[in-house]
Amino acid sequence: MPSAGLLLQALASGVFLGALYGLIGLGVGLGWGLLRQINLSHFAWVFLSAYITYELKTRLGVDPLISLLFLVPLFGLLGMAVQALLARFAITPFNSLLVTFGITVSVEALLQWIWSADFRRMASFYDEHKFRLGSVVVTYSEALTMGMALLAVGLAWWMLHRTDMGKSVRASAEDPAIATAFGIHAKRLAIWVAGFCAALAACAGVCVALTFTLAPSQIFAWVGVVFAVVMVGRLGSALTPLIGGLVIGISESMTMALIAPTWAPLVAFTVLILILLLRRGDE
Amino acid sequence: MQKRPFLKALGSSLLLSSTPTWLHAQNKPIRVGSTLSLTGPLAGTAVMHKISGEIFIEQLNKRGGLLGRQVEWVVKDDQSKPDLARTLYEQLISGDQVDLLMGPYATANSLAAMGVAQRNGKVLITNSFGIPSLAKYDMHFPAYVMGIDPGTTVPNTLLDSIAASGAKPQSVAMVTSKFPSVVFLSVGAREVFKKRGLREALWLEWEFGNREFGPIASRLKEANADMVWIGSIGAESMQLLEAMNKIDYKPKIHFHVYPTPGPLTKSPLAANALTLTTFEQHAPFTNNPAYAEAIKMYNERAAKANLPDTVFELQAANAFTGWQFLEAGVKGSGSLEDSKIAAWLKKNHVDTIIGKVRLDGPNNYGDDLNRIKQLQGGKWLVIHPKEVAFPGSKMMF
Numbered sequence: 001m002p003s004a005g006l007l008l009q010a011l012a013s014g015v016f017l018g019a020l021y022g023l024i025g026l027g028v029g030l031g032w033g034l035l036r037q038i039n040l041s042h043f044a045w046v047f048l049s050a051y052i053t054y055e056l057k058t059r060l061g062v063d064p065l066i067s068l069l070f071l072v073p074l075f076g077l078l079g080m081a082v083q084a085l086l087a088r089f090a091i092t093p094f095n096s097l098l099v100t101f102g103i104t105v106s107v108e109a110l111l112q113w114i115w116s117a118d119f120r121r122m123a124s125f126y127d128e129h130k131f132r133l134g135s136v137v138v139t140y141s142e143a144l145t146m147g148m149a150l151l152a153v154g155l156a157w158w159m160l161h162r163t164d165m166g167k168s169v170r171a172s173a174e175d176p177a178i179a180t181a182f183g184i185h186a187k188r189l190a191i192w193v194a195g196f197c198a199a200l201a202a203c204a205g206v207c208v209a210l211t212f213t214l215a216p217s218q219i220f221a222w223v224g225v226v227f228a229v230v231m232v233g234r235l236g237s238a239l240t241p242l243i244g245g246l247v248i249g250i251s252e253s254m255t256m257a258l259i260a261p262t263w264a265p266l267v268a269f270t271v272l273i274l275i276l277l278l279r280r281g282d283e
Numbered sequence: 284m285q286k287r288p289f290l291k292a293l294g295s296s297l298l299l300s301s302t303p304t305w306l307h308a309q310n311k312p313i314r315v316g317s318t319l320s321l322t323g324p325l326a327g328t329a330v331m332h333k334i335s336g337e338i339f340i341e342q343l344n345k346r347g348g349l350l351g352r353q354v355e356w357v358v359k360d361d362q363s364k365p366d367l368a369r370t371l372y373e374q375l376i377s378g379d380q381v382d383l384l385m386g387p388y389a390t391a392n393s394l395a396a397m398g399v400a401q402r403n404g405k406v407l408i409t410n411s412f413g414i415p416s417l418a419k420y421d422m423h424f425p426a427y428v429m430g431i432d433p434g435t436t437v438p439n440t441l442l443d444s445i446a447a448s449g450a451k452p453q454s455v456a457m458v459t460s461k462f463p464s465v466v467f468l469s470v471g472a473r474e475v476f477k478k479r480g481l482r483e484a485l486w487l488e489w490e491f492g493n494r495e496f497g498p499i500a501s502r503l504k505e506a507n508a509d510m511v512w513i514g515s516i517g518a519e520s521m522q523l524l525e526a527m528n529k530i531d532y533k534p535k536i537h538f539h540v541y542p543t544p545g546p547l548t549k550s551p552l553a554a555n556a557l558t559l560t561t562f563e564q565h566a567p568f569t570n571n572p573a574y575a576e577a578i579k580m581y582n583e584r585a586a587k588a589n590l591p592d593t594v595f596e597l598q599a600a601n602a603f604t605g606w607q608f609l610e611a612g613v614k615g616s617g618s619l620e621d622s623k624i625a626a627w628l629k630k631n632h633v634d635t636i637i638g639k640v641r642l643d644g645p646n647n648y649g650d651d652l653n654r655i656k657q658l659q660g661g662k663w664l665v666i667h668p669k670e671v672a673f674p675g676s677k678m679m680f
Contacts, residue, residue, distance in 0.1 A: 002505065005501075006501045006502065009498075009501045010497065010501055012497075013497030013501075017497075108322075112322060112326065116330065116589045117330060118326075118328075118590055119518040119521065121525075121550070123550075130529065137530050213521055213522055213525075215324070217323055221494065222494075253497065254498075256495065257501060257502065260487060261489035261499055262488045264489075265490050265493075
């Protein structure tokens, strides 16, 4: 029988991994639900942000949290520019998948050209220091990831539910024609939403750099599980990606601790299938 | 008066056009075709093979090439995909019409290339084929010189090196990636450890590409074995070491199968890590001055390519050895005919950067030249066997 210490530590690992899934999934889910775009380039922005964080820290000694001050506006503008381009050519949801896949492949090549395909690991204060919650060890980087995920979810929820702009975005996603009739400028709002999603990718990138070993090809390793997180939650929702992330993160981690690590990748998709089946039953 | 230059030119052109085709062919460079994983998950290591190969070709051409002809390397990107490697090798033979082949990087791609080489009767030299029992093609020659049964010889070498240090581990915890050549070695080691009386405290497998190592580290800590076997490839070793460090667990003896050396070299967490090698950039491996320039060039180019570890070691040495096989085979047989090159390689020993190599055993494998190295003070030092160990080195705990 595994000890209580092992189970608690595995649970904690799942919670923190799930928070990161949720943070990445939030950006993907908002774009998908509110803009009707399956934005694969979100994963590319996450890793581009992670590599820039790594570079700033290793070359210039910039603290990853300080680099957020620069990365969030930069990626916000980048997301807005890409959205403006997609809108200019009236890209359909399916074509957005192809276009953003192309962007992702290009970014992967760019990362490989600049940083080579070899693995990179950023040493930081946040990963080297840890604290204990009972018998559970938590690194500062994990706590930071959790904090950032909660902050991002809270901010997204507040914006969508408590601001006029957020209400307009939801209305536009619900029925674009009626929203336009009420004077809502859907294209302009879409640019702001895309900017917000890309800014979230920048935050997630910092968390990835803090916790994981980087390699350009890793971009695609996150796609499957994050899509599962997004689908477990609900598209366009601020809260459910984090819940989906936690469900999948904890399930994966407990499977590793109790059964075998080799079963863990199946868990995300088994959970997804079960939830989709149960939801179908609800309808 | 004006007729003479015209007649001269006419004469020259007639002479040229009547030159036999074999003479033209002799002036053309010999083209060697291969693929490498220049992109994709294996690119981090394959780039070392590319740099090493380019240096070898440059030096070979400086000393006159092969059979009096310069050598040109046609290298294509297989994107770390075996199916693409297969297609590209077909293309190299039928489209590019290369004279000779050189193998790709990693076991799966090598196996894909082997099928094409066999169908076309071409010699295939691979420099990183990890499952010797699968190399059935009689004109395949392995430059990763690991013997026919590394699943037995490698764990025995490891246990011998530990025994030589005076340590007597009673139990082993084994965790391994399911990457084919890695799990193959781990399964072999499992049997050897049982036979040599070690108690198996844990056996776990994970899928290649796994991101989360926290629970695996927790289970290793709970198993609390005297020795940990980490069947890793690429960045997996570093990821597991970080996860173990997080929960304040550091095994006394930890062996890693195929880690990417760069990140480990730079991390204090990897101190005293053990792994395999056939060559390290220190004495006595570097005693032969003939290789000094190649090693220096590699260090410079690896730095220029922004590799985290610029040292000439296992990967670069295996790639270099592969090219040495090809040079020896062509020069020894005096021919570009694949069957003659293969026959020569089977009958003769080849002097290489990793030592004298024989290719006359089952599946053209000879001895296992794997040695055990350990990360000590930020440097990889060979510690076993004694005759090739870094002078004065011993296993650290």
